[in-house]
Amino acid sequence: MAAKIISGRELADQVCGELRERVERLQEKGFTPGLAMVRVGEDPASVSYVRQKEKTAGKVGIYSETIVFPEDIPEETLLAKIDELNRDPRFHGILVQLPLPKHIDAGKVIEAIDPRKDVDCFHPVNVGKLLIGDPYLLPCTPHGVQQILLRSGHSPEGKHVVICGRSNINGKPLFAILIQKKAGANATVTVCHSRTPDLAHFTRQADILVVAMGSPRAITADMVREGAVVIDVGVNRIPDATKKSGFRLVGDTDFDALVELVEAITPVPGGVGPMTVAMLMWNTVTAAEIQTGLVS
Numbered sequence: 060m061a062a063k064i065i066s067g068r069e070l071a072d073q074v075c076g077e078l079r080e081r082v083e084r085l086q087e088k089g090f091t092p093g094l095a096m097v098r099v100g101e102d103p104a105s106v107s108y109v110r111q112k113e114k115t116a117g118k119v120g121i122y123s124e125t126i127v128f129p130e131d132i133p134e135e136t137l138l139a140k141i142d143e144l145n146r147d148p149r150f151h152g153i154l155v156q157l158p159l160p161k162h163i164d165a166g167k168v169i170e171a172i173d174p175r176k177d178v179d180c181f182h183p184v185n186v187g188k189l190l191i192g193d194p195y196l197l198p199c200t201p202h203g204v205q206q207i208l209l210r211s212g213h214s215p216e217g218k219h220v221v222i223c224g225r226s227n228i229n230g231k232p233l234f235a236i237l238i239q240k241k242a243g244a245n246a247t248v249t250v251c252h253s254r255t256p257d258l259a260h261f262t263r264q265a266d267i268l269v270v271a272m273g274s275p276r277a278i279t280a281d282m283v284r285e286g287a288v289v290i291d292v293g294v295n296r297i298p299d300a301t302k303k304s305g306f307r308l309v310g311d312t313d314f315d316a317l318v319e320l321v322e323a324i325t326p327v328p329g330g331v332g333p334m335t336v337a338m339l340m341w342n343t344v345t346a347a348e349i350q351t352g353l354v355s
């Protein structure tokens with residue numbers, strides 16, 4: 060039986076529809092949610108991600124502004140801009156697109172963002188709140204993964220979720236979300252990483268396999284149990300002379316082989332990516348609702 064391909068685009072549209080209604084309620088009270096994005100340099104992937112976020116913000120009714128700095132901007136200038144955005148009441152959310160150039164201390168920049176405006180949920184205060192089960196907001200990509208599972212009828216409750224990847228953006232916070240004693244979580248979670256010997260030994264045990272390794276097509280059919288649900292967080296650019304851009308996107312799984320074997324799988328592109336963007340909008344609207352006193 061061919062596997063069900065989960066459309067992240069369709070689910071993201073569904074989420075954005077729900078958010079538009081929340082934005083209307085804010086607007087009835089005289090508030091427009093605002094998102095400030097900061098990009099440093101011209102990394103093509105970052106340019107593309109930020110453009111996608113701007114487009115989706117517009118569709119949802121969020122006011123957004125992007126501040127672009129050259130690659131060689133001094134760290135102090137970036138910190139001064141964040142300080143200004145922290146105090147600007149038009150913006151309920153601030154996002155600094157990562158990665159930053161090497162001469163800038165990303166940790167220092169993240170800590171400079173007012174935790175209430177931290178719509179990425181990268182600030183150590185928000186990471187800590189997430190881990191103890193009292194989150195302010197949920198980080199976008201892991202929350203997108205959780206929402207994909209719930210909205211596609213594959214709840215992680217009681218399931219063995221195996222995560223490949225331990226980054227601060229994906230693997231670690233996804234672990235923190237899914238192990239909570241909460242509806243929509245309650246999973247048993249195994250986290251594998253680049254130093255895990257015999258990765259396949261673990262991935263084959265997964266009811267739900269989430270792959271965020273940054274390694275093109277690393278998960279092959281022999282590493283996955285028949286009937287598993289696979290969420291592919293990877294976004295890798297590989298050369299493709301048939302494309303105008305000269306590249307195409309592939310995930311961290313061998314999609315064409317896995318699709319024959321699994322219960323459900325997300326494609327790349329069109330899987331986790333659009334849901335990550337939708338969750339950023341979710342956080343911006345929620346931050347606006349909190350900061351304007353609409354919800355506590």
Ligand code: GUN
Nearest residue numbers: 154155156157158179199
């Ligand atoms: N770079 C890659 N993913 C992300 C993300 O979710 N947020 C930010 N700010 N930068 C990123």
